Amino acid sequence: MGNATTIPETTEQMPEVFSTQEAMIEVSDEHGAATHAEPELLGLVPFQWVSIAMAVLLLIAFAGAKVHKSITGGLDAKIKAIRDNLDEAKQLRAEAEGLREKYAAKIAGAEKDAEAMLDNARREADGIVAKAEEDTAAMIARRERMAQDKIAAAERQALADLRAKAADASTAASAQLIRAKHNAAADKALADEVIAGL
Template sequence: MADIVTLLAAAGAEAAHAEPSVFGIDTYQWVALAMSVLLAVFVWKKVPGIITGGLDNKIAAIRAALDEAKTLRAEAEGLRAEYAAKIASAEKDAEAMLAGARNEAEAILAKAEADSDAMVARRQKMAEDKIAAAERAAVAEVKARAVTAAAAASKVLIARSHDSAADRRLADEVIASL
């Protein structure tokens, strides 16, 4: 075969390319005929209707999914708003509890201060009462010692300056006054 190509090339003749044909129809015509038959089969079998029906079903499914997604989003936003309200309410409750605790602590502190002031006043009064009682006891003891000392001194003085005649005279005066 290489000899033929070499001979043709040497002769300067160009090799002609032969196109295949069947029944006198070229290849591009066969392709057009096959496409026409295929399109006719599609139209005859209603393939476009089946394809569009399938696409319509897909579109309907996608719309249903989108509607469900919108519904779920609305529910989620509602839950978010509800929980935001609950959080705000919980924060208000916490603030109210904190304020109540502060007020209660202040009341307890005020009561403790009042109780301590009252206790100091009671203890001070008790101390003053003890001091007054000790003063009274000291005064009574001093008076008792003074009375004892005065009685002893008067006994000594009376014993020195008083004799039996003065005793008789006193006794007579007392009897006469009765």
């Protein structure tokens, strides 16, 4: 029934998997029972092939594990190098941001200093302009006084010259009048009078 398999009596109807002559030979064991010989390939029976396959599989597994370890080790080294690079990049970025803030503060300070210097320069320029205006006004006043003094001196000189000319003219006119009205006797009497007054 059910699970029983029937073995065909002729071998021509079976597909040949390992068709060897030895597989068809019936061998009797110690008790006289007939057994079939195991099929062989290259002189090895199936359990030997299974053992070899297991050994090859284990070798592949061990080699794969070593390769896996070397690959994992290489990947770990790469990951560590990348992490180190990232840490270094973070550190460099922090330093760059610190430098940027430092220079931004310096620039802000420089701008404040420049504004203060500009204010000082404006105040100094205003002071210089005011002083120049005062000096110019004082110089103009001095020049006006000098011009007035020169004009007054010229007027005095002109008056003195005029008086001297007037005195010379009156002296000359007096001399002419005296000559015309006085003679030598009148001159002698006048001179005696002046001498007596001294």
